[in-house]
Amino acid sequence: MDSRDEMYGRFSVALAKLEACKEFAALIPEVRTNLVYATGDAKERSDVLAVEGRVTIIGGMPHASGKPVFGASSHMARLMIELRKVDPRVRAGVDFANTPALAAWLEDYCREKRWIFSMIDRRNEPDSIKEEECASMPWKVAEAVRAAGNRAPKIFYETGAIGKEPVSVLVGGDPIEVVEQVCEIARRYADER
Amino acid sequence: MDSRDEMYGRFSVALAKLEACKEFAALIPEVRTNLVYATGDAKERSDVLAVEGRVTIIGGMPHASGKPVFGASSHMARLMIELRKVDPRVRAGVDFANTPALAAWLEDYCREKRWIFSMIDRRNEPDSIKEEECASMPWKVAEAVRAAGNRAPKIFYETGAIGKEPVSVLVGGDPIEVVEQVCEIARRYADER
Amino acid sequence: MDSRDEMYGRFSVALAKLEACKEFAALIPEVRTNLVYATGDAKERSDVLAVEGRVTIIGGMPHASGKPVFGASSHMARLMIELRKVDPRVRAGVDFANTPALAAWLEDYCREKRWIFSMIDRRNEPDSIKEEECASMPWKVAEAVRAAGNRAPKIFYETGAIGKEPVSVLVGGDPIEVVEQVCEIARRYADER
Amino acid sequence: MDSRDEMYGRFSVALAKLEACKEFAALIPEVRTNLVYATGDAKERSDVLAVEGRVTIIGGMPHASGKPVFGASSHMARLMIELRKVDPRVRAGVDFANTPALAAWLEDYCREKRWIFSMIDRRNEPDSIKEEECASMPWKVAEAVRAAGNRAPKIFYETGAIGKEPVSVLVGGDPIEVVEQVCEIARRYADER
Numbered sequence: 227m228d229s230r231d232e233m234y235g236r237f238s239v240a241l242a243k244l245e246a247c248k249e250f251a252a253l254i255p256e257v258r259t260n261l262v263y264a265t266g267d268a269k270e271r272s273d274v275l276a277v278e279g280r281v282t283i284i285g286g287m288p289h290a291s292g293k294p295v296f297g298a299s300s301h302m303a304r305l306m307i308e309l310r311k312v313d314p315r316v317r318a319g320v321d322f323a324n325t326p327a328l329a330a331w332l333e334d335y336c337r338e339k340r341w342i343f344s345m346i347d348r349r350n351e352p353d354s355i356k357e358e359e360c361a362s363m364p365w366k367v368a369e370a371v372r373a374a375g376n377r378a379p380k381i382f383y384e385t386g387a388i389g390k391e392p393v394s395v396l397v398g399g400d401p402i403e404v405v406e407q408v409c410e411i412a413r414r415y416a417d418e419r
Numbered sequence: 420m421d422s423r424d425e426m427y428g429r430f431s432v433a434l435a436k437l438e439a440c441k442e443f444a445a446l447i448p449e450v451r452t453n454l455v456y457a458t459g460d461a462k463e464r465s466d467v468l469a470v471e472g473r474v475t476i477i478g479g480m481p482h483a484s485g486k487p488v489f490g491a492s493s494h495m496a497r498l499m500i501e502l503r504k505v506d507p508r509v510r511a512g513v514d515f516a517n518t519p520a521l522a523a524w525l526e527d528y529c530r531e532k533r534w535i536f537s538m539i540d541r542r543n544e545p546d547s548i549k550e551e552e553c554a555s556m557p558w559k560v561a562e563a564v565r566a567a568g569n570r571a572p573k574i575f576y577e578t579g580a581i582g583k584e585p586v587s588v589l590v591g592g593d594p595i596e597v598v599e600q601v602c603e604i605a606r607r608y609a610d611e612r
Numbered sequence: 613m614d615s616r617d618e619m620y621g622r623f624s625v626a627l628a629k630l631e632a633c634k635e636f637a638a639l640i641p642e643v644r645t646n647l648v649y650a651t652g653d654a655k656e657r658s659d660v661l662a663v664e665g666r667v668t669i670i671g672g673m674p675h676a677s678g679k680p681v682f683g684a685s686s687h688m689a690r691l692m693i694e695l696r697k698v699d700p701r702v703r704a705g706v707d708f709a710n711t712p713a714l715a716a717w718l719e720d721y722c723r724e725k726r727w728i729f730s731m732i733d734r735r736n737e738p739d740s741i742k743e744e745e746c747a748s749m750p751w752k753v754a755e756a757v758r759a760a761g762n763r764a765p766k767i768f769y770e771t772g773a774i775g776k777e778p779v780s781v782l783v784g785g786d787p788i789e790v791v792e793q794v795c796e797i798a799r800r801y802a803d804e805r
Numbered sequence: 806m807d808s809r810d811e812m813y814g815r816f817s818v819a820l821a822k823l824e825a826c827k828e829f830a831a832l833i834p835e836v837r838t839n840l841v842y843a844t845g846d847a848k849e850r851s852d853v854l855a856v857e858g859r860v861t862i863i864g865g866m867p868h869a870s871g872k873p874v875f876g877a878s879s880h881m882a883r884l885m886i887e888l889r890k891v892d893p894r895v896r897a898g899v900d901f902a903n904t905p906a907l908a909a910w911l912e913d914y915c916r917e918k919r920w921i922f923s924m925i926d927r928r929n930e931p932d933s934i935k936e937e938e939c940a941s942m943p944w945k946v947a948e949a950v951r952a953a954g955n956r957a958p959k960i961f962y963e964t965g966a967i968g969k970e971p972v973s974v975l976v977g978g979d980p981i982e983v984v985e986q987v988c989e990i991a992r993r994y995a996d997e998r
Contacts, residue, residue, distance in 0.1 A: 231981070234821060235814025242813060242872070257449040257584070258475070279475035282451070284485040291484040292477040293821070389579025391449070402810070424788070427628060428621025435620060435679070486628070595617070642836040643970070644861070668837070668858035670871040677870040678863040775965025777836070 229265070230296070237263050237275050237294045240401035244281065244288050244320070247405075249412035251283045253322040257391050258282050258291075262302040263318045263401045264310060272296055274303035301363075302395075308367035309397060313378035318404040319397040322412075324383045331415060332394060336381055344370045344379035348387040356387070422458070423489070430456050430468050430487045433594035437474065437481050437513070440598075442605035444476045446515040450584050451475050451484075455495045456511045456594045457503060465489055467496035494556075495588075501560035502590060506571035511594040513601050517576045517585040524608060525587060529574055537563045537572035541580040549580070615651070616682070623649050623661050623680045626787035630667065630674055630706075633791075635798035637669045639708040643777050644668050644677075648688040649704045649787045650696060658682055660689035687749075688781075694753035695783060699764035704787040706794050710769045710778040717801060718780060722767055730756045730765035734773040742773070808844070809875070816842045816854050816873045819980035823860065823867050823899070826984075828991035830862045832901040836970050837861050837870075841881040842897045842980045843889060851875055853882035880942075881974075887946035888976060892957035897980040899987050903962045903971040910994060911973060915960055923949045923958035927966040935966070 241261060244250060253259075258280035265273045276299030279291030292298070302321060309316050329345075336343035346369045355361045370382040378397075386392035396411070398404040434454060437443060446452075451473035458466045469492030472484030485491070495514060502509050522538075529536035539562045548554045563575040571590075579585035589604070591597040627647060630636060639645075644666035651659045662685030665677030678684070688707060695702050715731075722729035732755045741747045756768040764783075772778035782797070784790040820840060823829060832838075837859035844852045855878030858870030871877070881900060888895050908924075915922035925948045934940045949961040957976075965971035975990070977983040 231818045235818045238817030239810045239814045258451060258473075279477045279482060279484065280451075282472035282475065282484045284472045289472060289484065291472065291475045291482065386582025388581055389583065389585050391584055392582050424625045428625045431624030432617045432621045644837060644859075665861035665863045665868060665870065666837075668861065668870045670858045675858060675870065677858065677861045677868065772968025774967055775971050776968065777970055778968050 233263055233265065233275055234294060237261070237401050240318075240405040241277065241281075241290055241294065243402065243409065244405045245290060246287075247409040247412055248287055249416040250288050250322070250409055251286055252416060253328075253408075253412050254281065254283055254288060255321070255323040255391055255393050257393065259288070259321055260299050260302045261318070261320045261401060261405065262299050262306050264303070264306045264316075266317070268307055268310060270307070271300060271303045274299060274306055276303060304363045305367065305395065306397075308363050309371075309378060312367070312371050315399050316378060316397045317399050318401040319395055320404050320408050321393045321395045322408060324386075324392040324394045327419075328394065328415065329383055331418070332381055332383070332411070335411065335414070339380075341380035342374050342377050344374035344382040346370050346373070346382060346384040348385055348390070351387070426456055426458065426468055427487060430454070430594050433511075433598040434470065434474075434483055434487065436595065436602065437598045438483060439480075440602040440605055441480055442609040443481050443515070443602055444479055445609060446521075446601075446605050447474065447476055447481060448514070448516040448584055448586050450586065452481070452514055453492050453495045454511070454513045454594060454598065455492050455499050457496070457499045457509075459510070461496075461500055461503060463500070464493060464496045467492060467499055469496060497556045498560065498588065499590075501556050502564075502571060505560065505564050508592050509571060509590045510592050511597045512588055512590040513597050514586045514588045515601060515605075517579075517587045520612075521587065521608065522576055524611070525574055525576070525604070528604065528607070532573075534573035535567050535570050537567035537575040539563050539566070539575060539577040541578055541583070544580070619649055619651065619661055620680060623647070623787050626704075626791040627663065627667075627676055627680065629788065629795065630791045631676060632673075633795040633798055634673055635802040636674050636708070636795055637672055638802060639714075639794075639798050640667065640669055640674060641707070641709040641777055641779050643779065645674070645707055646685050646688045647704070647706045647787060647791065648685050648692050650689070650692045650702075652700075652703070654693055654696060656693070657686060657689045660685060660692055662689060690749045691753065691781065692783075694749050695757075695764060698753070698757050701785050702764060702783045703785050704790040705781055705783040706790050707779045707781045708794060708798075710772075710780045713805075714780065714801065715769055717804070718767055718769070718797070721797065721800070725766075727766035728760050728763050730760035730768040732756050732759070732768060732770040734771055734776070737773070812842055812844065812854055813873060816840070816980050819897075819984040820856065820860075820869055820873065822981065822988065823984045824869060825866075826988040826991055827866055828995040829867050829901070829988055830865055831995060832907075832987075832991050833860065833862055833867060834900070834902040834970055834972050836972065838867070838900055839878050839881045840897070840899045840980060840984065841878050841885050843882070843885045843895075845893075845896070847882075847886055847889060849886070850879060850882040853878060853885055855882060883942045884946065884974065885976075887942050888950075888957060891946070891950050894978050895957060895976045896978050897983045898974055898976040899983050900972045900974045901987060901991075903965075903973045906998075907973065907994065908962055910997070911960055911962070911990070914990065914993070918959075920959035921953050921956050923953035923961040925949050925952070925961060925963040927964055927969070930966070 260280050263275040277290045278295045278298040355365050381396045383394040384392050453473050456468040470483045471488045471491040548558050574589045576587040646666050649661040663676045664681045664684040741751050767782045769780040839859050842854040856869045857874045857877040934944050960975045962973040963971050
């Protein structure tokens with residue numbers, strides 16, 4: 227297999243695991259979830275594999291609306307590309323809901339796992355950046371890294387800005403690992419609430 | 420056909436028309452679109468037909484993630500039920516994007532069509548209501564009606580609250596009519612920008 | 613609604629009922645099922661609404677592979693057009709499995725319902741016709757009508773030719789009626805075996 | 806990845822390649838195509854990965870009706886299990902159309918490729934076997950192997966029995982390889998006719 231086929235295979239396995247995790251449905255935000263997987267030298271959106279149409283909820287289960295396609299994501303793809311400038315080992319990511327209760331729980335969970343946790347306070351975002359959607363991603367990633375003590379975080383979230391649903395993001399080296407981690411979070415959080 | 424079958428038939432026709440309107444894809448918000456159709460005596464969510472998993476974008480076209488199901492919508496279904504208390508002729512609705520540019524354009528468009536246009540300024544929302552998601556719908560509908568001079572509006576939108584994507588809503592008596600109207604908006608707006 | 617929209621609506625209702633009938637899954641043949649609905653003046657394939665990709669089985673339930681599309685069927689569409697030359701009240705049809713046991717059961721069932729039952733014995737088919745797929749439909753319909761005493765049958769089946777899976781066909785004036793009838797057959801046959 | 810995940814990944818890559826091959830749509834038989842992938846020690850149907858609902862045609866392209874699922878195939882899974890008794894290197898297979906013209910072309914193609922080609926003449930099948938569907942697979946595989954000079958064939962087909970559509974089968978060690986081979990056949994055959 228060439229490397230894009232290899233990626234497609236791992237991504238398909240990861241996506242099937244995500245679709246099989248009932249508890250994750252409760253963590254899908256209004257904007258829906260995406261799962262992304264960047265090539266080892268990703269420079270632009272078309273280098274990032276994602277689910278076309280995002281992952282929604284059908285019959286109470288996570289459900290990929292479309293197929294895995296390179297270039298299918300904009301927001302999460304740009305996030306990957308920026309974050310990889312700080313830590314090139316990061317290749318995959320998934321976004322999910324964020325509420326104050328979940329954010330507090332995640333902070334404890336990350337402490338237990340010894341994972342770096344961070345937060346982007348969009349109230350700190352300069353106005354000049356807010357106005358242009360594409361300009362805000364470098365700032366957001368820089369802020370998440372800065373707030374984590376100049377390290378790439380494992381999990382981070384944004385405080386909601388006006389008109390923007392806050393989401394949490396979990397990143398890692400591989401989409402299967404990332405999905406297994408977010409599904410464990412979904413199951414633990416469902417149990418403990 | 421019994422009346423739920425009749426509704427399912429009209430809804431399917433409407434949804435096929437929405438999926439065939441390429442220009443509407445540009446108006447699908449981050450939270451995705453839903454199309455809803457309430458029974459003539461809708462009292463609760465299960466009386467409102469909607470698309471399970473909402474309408475997303477695949478291959479550049481609007482695409483229903485799942486099938487039409489009674490009870491598939493929460494937010495838009497509650498909106499229908501509240502609005503029908505003011506104007507029971509309202510049976511169907513569709514939500515779509517909102518930006519300052521689109522809102523201004525829609526206001527002009529409504530004037531041209533002699534449609535009632537309204538706006539919900541969520542900065543006016545009492546804090547006691549904001550805290551509980553389900554409590555805010557009666558306030559929102561009341562506010563949209565009040566701001567339109569105590570009349571049910573044809574199109575209205577919310578100014579974004581923190582963490583909430585602003586959306587526009589168009590309502591009417593029938594889902595086919597509502598889809599034809601929102602598709603005309605999508606085509607006109609694409610032409611004129 | 614124009615008449616094609618009206619057809620699309622009734623067809624969607626019929627298809628949803630077929631997909632909800634678990635017992636029908638046992639009657640889906642290897643070649644898969646199609647449901648067809650002809651316009652009142654159908655002359656060619658593009659005048660017949662059918663399921664693109666046919667109806668298959670997913671999770672033990674009948675499942676439409678694609679959407680209703682005018683022109684999606686070849687075989688069943690040609691059958692409709694030919695049969696309508698004999699009885700223009702026929703507008704809809706559905707094909708399903710055929711085994712010797714089911715054929716015998718259907719014959720009894722038709723007697724009980726006072727429905728005309730017929731059979732096409734493809735061993736009678738002239739060799740000149742067999743060679744060309746499209747030529748055989750007029751012969752098949754003529755044979756089904758002849759064997760039923762020069763009347764359009766309600767249900768008929770073909771005895772298998774070499775290389776051709778035998779199927780049963782049920783026809784009627786409307787796709788919802790036709791689906792309700794074939795689902796009652798599926799449920800009764802599942803009960804009585 | 807555990808070995809079933811690894812299989813799922815390779816199968817997903819193979820299936821995406823099959824769905825992207827327009828020319829293969831012309832080779833999908835009435836009974837639809839399946840792609841299968843057996844575990845290294847497959848003993849029963851549940852050890853064979855296949856497409857739930859088979860591969861049909863939507864918009865002129867091959868289209869998987871459902872997802873890859875272990876146990877989703879009956880016929881092709883049993884074929885794999887039998888053939889692996891003769892040649893355990895065989896792990897994957899795909900079935901496709903068979904016509905006299907295609908069969909003759911395939912025979913030449915196999916000669917060019919130095920692939921073993923075989924044929925199952927179902928007129929030779931003992932009546933005692935024909936009556937029971939599950940009993941015929943061991944006979945069919947034995948016949949294909951016998952007719953190839955006691956070797957497992959690369960491509961073989963069945964002559965049509967009464968009520969059975971004849972299909973061709975291509976097998977190999979891996980689903981991606983098998984799909985690439987059958988797609989090359991589809992493209993070459995489309996070019997040369």
